[in-house]
Amino acid sequence: MDRNAPQGTGLVARSAKLAELAHSRAQAAEERRRLTPDVVGLMLETGFARHFVPAAQGGNEGTFEEFNAAVATVAEGCPATAWCASVASSLARMAAFLPSEGRDEVWAKGGDTFVVGSLSPVGRATPAPGGWRVTGSWAYISGVDYCDWAVVCAVLPGDEAERQGPPPAKLFALPRADFTVQDTWHGSGMRATGSNTLVVDGQFVPEARSVDRQRLFDGRPLDSAADCHSVPIQAVNGLSCAPAAVGAGRAALRLWTETTAQRLARGGGRPGVPGPSRGTYDAVLTRAAGELDAAALLLERAARLADGGSRVTEGEVAQNMRDYALATELVTNAVNRMFATAGTSGHTTGNPLQRLWSDVNSIATHIALAFDPAATLFASQRFDR
Numbered sequence: 001m002d003r004n005a006p007q008g009t010g011l012v013a014r015s016a017k018l019a020e021l022a023h024s025r026a027q028a029a030e031e032r033r034r035l036t037p038d039v040v041g042l043m044l045e046t047g048f049a050r051h052f053v054p055a056a057q058g059g060n061e062g063t064f065e066e067f068n069a070a071v072a073t074v075a076e077g078c079p080a081t082a083w084c085a086s087v088a089s090s091l092a093r094m095a096a097f098l099p100s101e102g103r104d105e106v107w108a109k110g111g112d113t114f115v116v117g118s119l120s121p122v123g124r125a126t127p128a129p130g131g132w133r134v135t136g137s138w139a140y141i142s143g144v145d146y147c148d149w150a151v152v153c154a155v156l157p158g159d160e161a162e163r164q165g166p167p168p169a170k171l172f173a174l175p176r177a178d179f180t181v182q183d184t185w186h187g188s189g190m191r192a193t194g195s196n197t198l199v200v201d202g203q204f205v206p207e208a209r210s211v212d213r214q215r216l217f218d219g220r221p222l223d224s225a226a227d228c229h230s231v232p233i234q235a236v237n238g239l240s241c242a243p244a245a246v247g248a249g250r251a252a253l254r255l256w257t258e259t260t261a262q263r264l265a266r267g268g269g270r271p272g273v274p275g276p277s278r279g280t281y282d283a284v285l286t287r288a289a290g291e292l293d294a295a296a297l298l299l300e301r302a303a304r305l306a307d308g309g310s311r312v313t314e315g316e317v318a319q320n321m322r323d324y325a326l327a328t329e330l331v332t333n334a335v336n337r338m339f340a341t342a343g344t345s346g347h348t349t350g351n352p353l354q355r356l357w358s359d360v361n362s363i364a365t366h367i368a369l370a371f372d373p374a375a376t377l378f379a380s381q382r383f384d385r
Contacts, residue, residue, distance in 0.1 A: 008066035014046045015070040018085070019077030026078045026192065030355060033185055034194030039081055040114075040146045048085040050111030052093035052228050057103050058111035059092070061226040064236060068243045068303040072296070075247020076254075079359040080192035082244040084143040090240040091115040094151050095173055096229050097221045101208035106149050106173055116147040116198075119213070119233075121169040123154030123200065131206040134172050137182075142193040144181050150174050150198055153213055171216065173209040174200065189362025219310055227309030235317045236306045237368045238324025242299055242331075245363045249292045249331040252356040256338040257285060259353070263343075276341050284341050288334035295327035295334075302327075318381050321374040328369045335360045 018039070022029075025036045035043075043049075051067055053059020067089055075082035092115045095106050107113050123136025134154050141150065152174065155167040182197040215221065219232040260281055263269070269278035302320040305312060339346060339357045346353045363369070 009047060009051070009060045009062050011047050011051060011062065011066050011070040012073055015073040015085075018042050018046045018081065019074045022074060022078035022081035026080070026352070026355070027350070029078070029080060029192035033191050034145050035081060035084060035143070035192055037146070039078075040084070040143070043081065043085050043088065044112045044114060046085070047112075049088040049092055049114050051089045052096060053107060053111040054096050054103060054224055054226065054229070056100075057096075057107035059096075059107070060111070061228055064228065064231075064239060064303040064306040065300070068239060068299055071243035072247035072250070072299075075244040076251045078192070079244050079248040079251075079356065079363070080190050082247055083190060083193050083241075083363070086240050086244060087116055087142045088114055091117045091151055093228065094119070094171060094216060095149070096224060097171070097211045097215055098173060099208045099211065099222055102173055102206075102210070105175075105209060109148075113148045114143065114146060115149045115151060115173075116141050116143050117151035118198070119153050119171075119216075121153045121155050121167070121213070123152055123172075125154040125156055125170060125172065125205075125210075127157075128204055131204055131208075132170070132172065132210060133202050134174070134200050134205050135202050136200055138198045139184065140195045141181075141198045142190075142195040144196050144198055145194050148176055150176075150179060152198065152200065169213040170210045171213050172205045174203060174205060178203045178205075187362060189358035189360075191358075219312075227307055230310040231306050231308070231312050232317055235312050235320045238321060238328075239299065239303060239306060241363055241366045241368050242295075242324045242328050245328050245331045245360050246292065246296050246299060248356050248360050248363070249288075249295070249335050252335050252338055252353060252360070253285075253288055253292060255353050255356070256288075256342060259342070259346075260285070275343070280341060284337050288338050291330040291334040295330040298323040298327040298330075315381055318374075318378040322378045325369050325371040325374045328364050329371065332360055332364045 022039050025039050029035050050059045051062040055061050071082045071086045095115050118138040125132045125134050138152050151171050153169050155169045179198050179200045184197040185195045216233050219230045221229040302323045305316050
């Protein structure tokens, strides 16, 4: 663990124990295509679910700086566990935008309630007395098999011919009994996240368990003044993904360095010996270590900016979006470079390096980490003034 990691609620310190357990269960989780129950239990005990929960509902209203360091710490043990831990924190933060009555329902049993969900507006909502009827199917819901609640997004009815811009949408909170789960997750990377499909079929959701999605984008919670709630989501969305890549990259670097040192001790890298030269190994190590350090520094700065809450400027939002995407590119480049010189043994399915390589490349495909949209926003504030 980084000695300079933020102290805050102690989340980073507790995360070391979770990383250790998750690492010991990683292969089993990979085969199950979901985390093991003991890892999920310790994840909640560690405090990820309550990290951004409002204090009134038993939460910590924690910082993004501490969250970033904690997720990266867990990812050094198991990226899939870190991803689900990040989901537990990030989706609880979204649920914090609900009216107070709805928040009290979600966290009726305390701040460690496990919330999952999706911001994708792929569902449909129709008005009903006292609330809404929600129908839809949301794919890639990490951790859904273990959750207590889900927050999903659905569009509202309206005249599409007269509409300008995207349709209005709301977030809806549903308890586990109100939806079903389809076993659809068969990814090549992040297999242990259990990112299955959540299905809602005409379920009634009271008004108190819904909120306009735009409030989340604007950083306008209904009645919270906490910085962790009042920051626009674009300033933090990539932070729910990129720290897991950084932690996985660090684990890959440590593993690759150990195995490469053993290879060199056996005579690898010498002139006339098949395989890469010693100079190639030296360059890979040095570049990869530097890229991972640079990626971590970018995320640390982005997290500190995000902790400014409503004080975050449009320019800082654009900078953060750029840095999430760029940091992930740096990590991916580093891991790919190491993997390319790992030899045939590195590609076997039982090799942890192969799993880390797959996980990092899977993380890099997330829409929140796409570079081109980030570049468009960042450049527009420089070129189009």
